[in-house]
Amino acid sequence: MSNQALTLQNSVASAISNPGALGTIESYISAVNRIPMLTPEREQQLGETLQEKGDLNAARELIMSHLRLVVSISRQYLGYGLPHADLIQEGNIGLMKAVKRFDVTRGVRLVSFAVHWIKAEIHEYIIRNWRLVKVATTKAQRKLFFNLRSMRPDGQTLTPEHIEGIASKLNVRPEDVSEMEVRLTGRDMSLESQDDDSDDFAPISYLSDEGEQEPGTVLDRRAHDDMQGTGVSNALAVLDPRSRRIIEARWLQDEGGGSTLHELADEFGVSAERIRQIESAALKKMRGAFAA
Structure with a gap:
């Protein structure tokens, strides 16, 4: 290799991760x-x-000689509105992966093997960055995403006949074609107005849940609900059967008022004062269980 070619390779090598x-x-x-x-x-x-x-020098020379392939492939994806330099950068990553896995014993030229890896990395980049919300997550959706634009009539809405034809060619469901068409023709929308002085009715104004509270309050309420459920059950578990029966009869009735001290006194054959003492001791024991 000539000194001029080597110098050129050195300068390009430093720019692979940032073509600009x-x-x-x-x-x-x-x-x-x-x-x-x-x-x-x-x-x-x-x-x-x-x-x-x-040998990394061998890998380097293989990569450098195929960078023009990445440039050529990346041009096919300029219609998605993403920076050309970024598309090339991602394609270069795919090329490096291809070189790492290149097996000369199979008798296939690197250019044929690398196309798949270059396109795969560019596809991933487009899916991640084309919209704020991912538009293609399954294999069928990805197939639609990268083929539907070229298959749909320019400037026309897909007719039922078009949808059926595309679905048949791509071996997907017609409803999948319709859904992807809506996603591709839609646009991202800011939740808030871009102009502080604008009176535009931004989505944030009508998408918020007025019935919901701020996160701290929601968490406190959930903790309170957990305490009433699991917490009470655990606290009752530390009581003896008589104390538990008194607490449940006095305080944990779903409907109507709880039992009176005199009603429980008759049930256990003791005085109302004794029931009050048992209740007081049980509540103290339960508070200790809550604090544990």
């Missing part, structure tokens, strides 16, 4: 297009060296 580092994206593309392509024999030699010795 060479000044402009056009400068980066111009630089990678000047890197010499590998002959089949040289690619075979580098692949064997990488496999057998883990």
Whole structure:
């Protein structure tokens, strides 16, 4: 390799993770297009060296010679409105993964093997960043996302016939096509007005739940509910059967008033004062269980 080619590779290598580092994206593309392509024999030699010795210089040369492939593939995704430099950066990551897994013994050129990995990384980037809310999470949705735009008539709403045809070609359900069409033609909306002085009726004004309280209050209420449920059950468990019966009869009746001291005195054959003493001792014991 000539000194000029080596210098060019060194400058591009430092810009792989940030294509704009060479000044402009056009400068980066111009630089990678000047890197010499590998002959089949040289690619075979580098692949064997990488496999057998883990030689990073071999990996580096394989990556550099295929950066133009990433640029070419990334251009296919400019219609999603994402920065070209970012698409290239993600594609470069896919290329590096492809080189790491490249097996020369299979008799396949790296260019054919790398296309899948480059597209996969770019697809992931688009799915993560095209909208605030993900529009494609399943395999079928991803297939629709990356094919529906090119298959739908320009500027026209999909008719039932179009939907059926696309569903048949992509082997998905017609309702999946309709749902993705709505997602693709929709747009993100800010919850709050972009202008502090605007009287626009922003979604935040009508999407808030007036019946709900602030988080601290909600948590306190949940803790109180837990205390009334599990907490009371645990506290009752520390009482003897008679004390538990008195507490339940006096304080834990779902309907109507609790039993009187005299009613419980008749039930247990003791005085009302004795029932009051048992009740007082039981409540003290339960408070100790709540505090534990």
